[in-house]
Amino acid sequence: MAEEEVKLFGVWASPFSRRVEIALTMKGVKYEYIEEDLTNKSPSLLKYNHVHKKIPVLVHNGKPIAESVVIIEYIDETWKHNPILPQHPYNRALARFWAKLIDEKGRRERWRLEKLVSI
Numbered sequence: 001m002a003e004e005e006v007k008l009f010g011v012w013a014s015p016f017s018r019r020v021e022i023a024l025t026m027k028g029v030k031y032e033y034i035e036e037d038l039t040n041k042s043p044s045l046l047k048y049n050h051v052h053k054k055i056p057v058l059v060h061n062g063k064p065i066a067e068s069v070v071i072i073e074y075i076d077e078t079w080k081h082n083p084i085l086p087q088h089p090y091n092r093a094l095a096r097f098w099a100k101l102i103d104e105k106g107r108r109e110r111w112r113l114e115k116l117v118s119i
């Protein structure tokens with residue numbers, strides 16, 4: 001494959017950017033990591049994810065991709081060795097189901113924690 005440019009905009013404490021880092025590491029893809037400050041988002045982040053303005057964002061040869069699960073599927077389809085998602089469509093559906101559930105549960109727990117802290 002030709003020279004690749006892979007950049008990841010993330011935050012060290014974010015499980016969403018961590019899961020993308022794990023996927024890139026599993027594939028052995030070299031990438032530049034850019035730590036974002038979410039209290040002062042960089043112009044690049046705002047440009048690359050102008051819809052949600054959130055990390056993680058993967059930029060592959062200048063093309064941005066947002067949303068961690070979408071990014072992981074893109075990584076899996078682009079670098080085909082060491083598959084991350086199962087091959088069978090049913091098992092892929094199950095993997096997506098559990099990823100979605102974990103995201104929703106995490107969001108609910110964070111909301112509960114924020115409510116507790118603000119009391």
Ligand SMILES: N[C@@H](CCC(=O)N[C@@H](CS)C(=O)NCC(=O)O)C(=O)O
Pocket residue numbers: 011014015016038053054055056066067068069
């Ligand atoms: N559904 C998104 C969630 C990403 C997300 O919530 N990122 C948070 C950090 S953990 C963020 O960038 N928050 C900034 C903001 O809401 O302004 C994904 O899976 O990538």
